[in-house]
Amino acid sequence: SVNCRNCASWDTVGTADYRLIDRSETRPTLNTTDGDRNYRKRKTTGGATTSSMFNNRHGAAGGSRGQPFLEALEKLKEDYNHMQAQLSTQRAELEKINNEKDQLQRHYMMYYEMSCSMNLELQKHSEIAKRLATVVQSVLQYVPPEQQQATLQSMERAKQISMPELQQLAAAQQAQQLGMMVGPMGLAGQMGMAGLGGPGGLNIAAAMAAMGGMRPPQQAEADRPGQSSSRQSSSRQRSGSPATTGEKKPKIEAEDGDDDEIDVQNDDPTGPAANGKSGRDSVHSGVSSSGTSTPALKCLAAAQQRNPLSQLDPAFQRQLMMSAGLVNQNGKAPYSYRIEGAGAVAVPFPFPADALTDPGVPKSVRPIHDLPHGEVVCAVSISKDAQKVFTGGKGCVKIWDLANPSSVARARLECLEDNYIRSCKLYSEGTRLVVGGEAANILLFDIETQQEVGRLDTNAQACYALALNQESKLLYACCADGAVVIFDLTSMQEVARLPGHTDGASCVDLSGDGMRLWTGGLDHTLRSWDIRERRELLSIDFSHQIFSLGCSPTEPWVAVGLESNVIEVVNTAPGVRDRYQLHRHDSCVLSLRFSHSGKWFCTTGKDNLLNVWRAPYGALSVRAAESSSVLSCDISQDDSVIVTGSGEKKATVYQVQYDMST
Known part of the structure; x- marks a missing residue:
């Protein structure tokens, strides 16, 4: 029902009787006995009277709302x-x-x-x-008149490129792409590619040629057949830990060999030899790589045109990749690349026939002593006569006698107040030892008395690397602030400070003639210094931090170990900028040393490996796997002993073997 105060409203009482109540009537007084007629409604049903005045109106509505x-x-x-x-x-x-x-x-x-x-x-x-x-x-005007017409016709023909020639070019590009597309030798390519060949489908060569534009910049197409792309080192420090044996003995393996056989072939032995500028005295072949690979590629391209399904044949794939220089005779991917000049493309380098057969190249290494230092061995040094080994760890240097091998050090030199030792160098006559590390001071010890005889202040937070000149009169110290400090060991005074590195100077070595100082830094630069004038001569930028370097004592080559897994060997001869890139480490290269003969060098890394390389092009001669990161290394004067220091809190002494029969 609807009610309004100022107008008549309908009020419902029961279901039978409805009355209109006029609310405009005068309201009765409160003492009216009959009740308020204007506000009450009556209903008479069967003599009974029921009255209500909006009974339970608000109560009923409140609960439901x-x-x-x-x-x-x-x-x-x-x-x-x-x-x-x-x-x-x-x-x-x-x-x-x-x-x-x-x-x-x-x-x-x-x-x-x-x-x-x-x-x-x-x-x-x-x-x-x-x-x-x-x-x-x-020049055409100087050609005899009877030959000018033929020359002009030849020039016009050279401008007309036919479809078969384009197909040959596509086949040459396909050879470079197959290294990314096919499976291992002896297996067919990816199964998903099988539907691309044959009539009515896409040609595999065309498909892979089209994919050439999708490759990353560091894998850009080479300029000529047989040229491979440059591998870029990209990763930060990442460690690989090979499984260790129960006896925890280093595993010695000849590179890429089976059953301890040394593989002396990285590529075709009859391939091109090293460039004459490298100075290697090996038997060379006069056939160039481009001259040998192009006819082979043409023959393979012709065979592919006759039978497109031949591309799925593993033998065809192997032959094609060998012709393109993507694999060698053993079916293995190349790991040494040559870059001729700045901005040039890295090309797989075919090793000469005597790369690993030269009598002066190690054929294997054999561990003969374990020196349990007790702390992580960050620095090692070996005497000229290969009778004493010095191992630097945390707060001390231990002296070991190889003539009377023992598990206990012969002497212990306390130094650097529980700080890690990063470098230790022996005087040329072997009477004193220079020690530097994660402290501002450099200490000098007398080997016989085992007493400290001098102290030098670098005014830096740490000293990462040390080098002595041939007369042991000048000391070069690489510091954490990027400075290279030169000390006179006679007067025990600082004589010069070489600024240049914008971050820590991490490694140092002297050239073979002793006239140049080479330093590597965490600022990604390799710098050369004139020792006499004490000024910077050259700076070379790299893509990663430099952790180690070594100078060849006989040739103008400087090898650099990078934070990535790459080693770069740079030719420092005047006017020459060719170099080699070596890719056989799996993590950062922590130390590098050249042999005194200059024919080989060794590197160690966070991947637990000791690698021995042929200089300068990097034919890998020997690998030795340890059970922890190998932080440091040194080579004896006669190149017969290699010493390494590792994170396994010990040093390992290896005997270098040049004859497999011994």
């Missing part, structure tokens, strides 16, 4: 929670999309740079072609 209100609140709460969940999901998707957007932008910039470089290269070659055409036209 509360329940819907609570239900509405619950519904709002559920909607709110649902919206919050959707909002969280949207935020996560937005973040994911933003990450994908950033990645796409980076890829776009990378491909944009590639496109720009390719356009510049195209313009460069177009300009070269124009200039060559101009030169040919100018």
